[in-house]
Amino acid sequence: MSKKHKGDETSNINDDKKDIEVSNQSSGSAPSVASSEASRESENQIDSGEDHLFHPSLISPLDNDRIRINSGFTRDSERIKRDKHDFEYDAVVIGAGPAGEAAAMKLAKSGKKVVVVDPRNQVGGNSAHVGTIPSKALRQSVFNLINYRRDPLFSQGLDYYQVPLNKVLTNARKVIRTQVDTHTRFYERNQIELRHGWASFEDKHTLHIELGDGTGYETITFNKAIITVGSRPYRPDLLDFDHPRVFDSDKILQMDYVVKKIIIYGAGVIGCEYASIFTGLGYKVDLINNHDGLLSYLDKEISDALAHDFRQFGVLVRHNEEIEKLETHDDYVVLHLKSGKRIKSDAILWCNGRSGNTESLNLEAVGLKANNRGQLKVDDTYRTEVDNIYAAGDVIGWPSLASAAYDQGRCAAAFMVGDKDAEPVSSVPTGIYTIPEISSIGKTEQELTDEKVPYEVGQAFFKHLARAQIIGERSGVLKILFHRETLEILGIHCYGNHASEIIHIGQAVMKLHGTLEYFVNTTFNYPTMAEAYRVAALNGLNRVF
Numbered sequence: 363m364s365k366k367h368k369g370d371e372t373s374n375i376n377d378d379k380k381d382i383e384v385s386n387q388s389s390g391s392a393p394s395v396a397s398s399e400a401s402r403e404s405e406n407q408i409d410s411g412e413d414h415l416f417h418p419s420l421i422s423p424l425d426n427d428r429i430r431i432n433s434g435f436t437r438d439s440e441r442i443k444r445d446k447h448d449f450e451y452d453a454v455v456i457g458a459g460p461a462g463e464a465a466a467m468k469l470a471k472s473g474k475k476v477v478v479v480d481p482r483n484q485v486g487g488n489s490a491h492v493g494t495i496p497s498k499a500l501r502q503s504v505f506n507l508i509n510y511r512r513d514p515l516f517s518q519g520l521d522y523y524q525v526p527l528n529k530v531l532t533n534a535r536k537v538i539r540t541q542v543d544t545h546t547r548f549y550e551r552n553q554i555e556l557r558h559g560w561a562s563f564e565d566k567h568t569l570h571i572e573l574g575d576g577t578g579y580e581t582i583t584f585n586k587a588i589i590t591v592g593s594r595p596y597r598p599d600l601l602d603f604d605h606p607r608v609f610d611s612d613k614i615l616q617m618d619y620v621v622k623k624i625i626i627y628g629a630g631v632i633g634c635e636y637a638s639i640f641t642g643l644g645y646k647v648d649l650i651n652n653h654d655g656l657l658s659y660l661d662k663e664i665s666d667a668l669a670h671d672f673r674q675f676g677v678l679v680r681h682n683e684e685i686e687k688l689e690t691h692d693d694y695v696v697l698h699l700k701s702g703k704r705i706k707s708d709a710i711l712w713c714n715g716r717s718g719n720t721e722s723l724n725l726e727a728v729g730l731k732a733n734n735r736g737q738l739k740v741d742d743t744y745r746t747e748v749d750n751i752y753a754a755g756d757v758i759g760w761p762s763l764a765s766a767a768y769d770q771g772r773c774a775a776a777f778m779v780g781d782k783d784a785e786p787v788s789s790v791p792t793g794i795y796t797i798p799e800i801s802s803i804g805k806t807e808q809e810l811t812d813e814k815v816p817y818e819v820g821q822a823f824f825k826h827l828a829r830a831q832i833i834g835e836r837s838g839v840l841k842i843l844f845h846r847e848t849l850e851i852l853g854i855h856c857y858g859n860h861a862s863e864i865i866h867i868g869q870a871v872m873k874l875h876g877t878l879e880y881f882v883n884t885t886f887n888y889p890t891m892a893e894a895y896r897v898a899a900l901n902g903l904n905r906v907f
């Protein structure tokens with residue numbers, strides 16, 4: 363039986379004071395159960411009256427109007443149970459992001475009694491609330507602004523220049539709400555129970571849940587568990603993230619003032635995507651990179667094209683630099699680099715890596731240990747070193763993408779229920795939403811050269827495509843790398859808007875073991891961006907002798 367402890371003295375929670383304090387409010391750290399005047403104050407400010415599921419620290423920073431979930435989740439005691447065991451649940455899923463959702467759906471569809479635990483009272487995980495969805499919706503709004511600005515028809519009548527970021531996020535809020543609604547229905551329809559609270563292990567079959575409404579805790583027992591707790595921005599001690607001018611990728615969504623210049627520290631995917639967003643908003647950007655090139659795992663030409671376009675848009679990229687310290691003032695910051703350089707700006711966005719949300723799970727109780735980035739090791743079936751505990755998504759490290767997290771979660775659940783034909787996720791496309799986009803799959807020219815594979819390249823420049831000219835896409839290229847003897851497709855790399863969509867045509871052909879001839883012998887709609895494949899394939903074939 364599940365044990366629920368409301369106002370229990372042993373629970374360490376003072377019911378009257380409702381005093382849970384969450385250290386990283388947005389994407390991950392568990393509450394330290396300590397009294398805090400500050401948190402009581404903020405709770406009073408956003409007082410929710412009768413609403414017991416409300417906790418200010420657990421809502422999305424983007425949500426003004428919280429979505430109500432009328433929980434129709436039924437406890438279906440009649441559910442078919444294939445496993446014979448004495449536990450309340452066949453499976454518990456810890457974390458309701460893409461990995462958790464996919465795992466829960468697969469488990470439920472396999473007839474398992476499933477419960478999902480998450481401290482947010484809205485599903486979607488960090489992906490929907492602070493990661494993929496807000497950043498992509500924000501990018502779209504900025505992209506629209508750039509296009510309006512270029513179009514003489516609109517440029518006179520719009521007062522958009524230098525709008526605070528949180529205002530540009532209006533569309534993102536709408537998208538998040540719709541996403542939460544849609545995904546909530548998936549849970550409801552599949553009769554998956556949801557618990558709002560922080561989970562931690564008591565032993566390998568018992569979970570402790572610190573209830574999100576602050577009323578105490580409960581314990582539940584389970585046969586199998588999957589850890590899908592995701593990740594949060596890595597915060598080095600060197601920086602004070604409580605300072606109003608110091609941001610990470612969660613906190614930036616709350617930026618409510620306009621800046622003229624911002625430092626982005628870290629030129630990984632998040633840093634590059636935000637560099638595009640900020641320049642689109644008219645900010646000056648200093649992008650500080652620890653490495654000697656941008657996104658070094660990309661095709662070199664594409665990485666160079668991005669660096670070129672960044673320069674055109676006013677991003678100053680500084681390679682091979684490392685922070686020494688950050689000086690903070692009321693209205694500006696000064697970044698001191700180890701090279702001796704000093705950069706002054708209105709604010710800094712720190713985007714140098716993420717850490718898995720494992721520290722609050724009490725992993726010692728089950729004999730598990732995370733690495734120094736909070737990540738767990740799993741085998742090819744997503745099983746951890748403990749036989750009934752699995753893990754998927756950002757918490758296992760590579761590739762730390764929502765796209766892969768979803769597939770990993772579904773696949774892990776397939777292994778949990780004993781599906782024989784499940785296959786672990788191995789080939790994942792890159793989709794980087796800079797302006798313009800970047801997307802790729804398969805090998806790069808550098809890799810093929812190192813491996814001494816006899817390859818050839820076929821290229822199509824967007825500026826030569828009728829559709830690109832019609833929609834005003836001047837820059838962009840599609841590159842197909844193929845084996846010069848077998849014509850097997852070895853890699854596809856695309857730079858330009860809609861790249862993240864365009865890539866999937868080539869991916870399908872690669873996956874189905876088609877060759878370059880597919881693109882030459884297939885009639886494409888005209889005018890389309892997809893036509894780039896035919897143009898690139900013919901260009902490549904002309905090089906083969």
Ligand SMILES: Cc1cc2nc3c(=O)[nH]c(=O)nc-3n(C[C@H](O)[C@H](O)[C@H](O)COP(=O)(O)OP(=O)(O)OC[C@H]3O[C@@H](n4cnc5c(N)ncnc54)[C@H](O)[C@@H]3O)c2cc1C
Nearest residue numbers: 457459460461487488489493561592755756762763764765
């Ligand atoms: C700014 C940004 C942009 C991104 N853009 C993209 C993109 O364009 N495309 C892409 O594919 N990926 C993108 N990503 C990555 C993507 O968001 C992650 O890979 C994805 O969210 C991982 O999903 P997940 O299910 O592993 O975990 P998450 O989405 O992190 O969800 C984990 C959930 O677990 C909960 N949790 C944590 N601890 C506990 C606990 N103790 N008990 C119970 N629940 C707990 C959390 O509250 C959270 O709701 C982006 C990330 C960021 C930060």
Ligand SMILES: NC(=O)c1ccc[n+]([C@@H]2O[C@H](COP(=O)([O-])OP(=O)(O)OC[C@H]3O[C@@H](n4cnc5c(N)ncnc54)[C@H](O)[C@@H]3O)[C@@H](O)[C@H]2O)c1
Nearest residue numbers: 596630631632633713714715716717735761762793794795
């Ligand atoms: N469009 C997309 O697919 C998209 C967009 C944004 C973010 N993301 C995902 O989010 C993740 C984070 O992106 P990012 O740009 O912050 O970082 P990143 O993974 O590109 O890494 C940036 C730098 O931080 C370092 N680092 C990473 N974790 C660290 C830690 N815990 N401690 C110290 N250093 C650490 C890395 O070695 C690297 O030098 C990526 O894995 C990325 O796949 C994807």
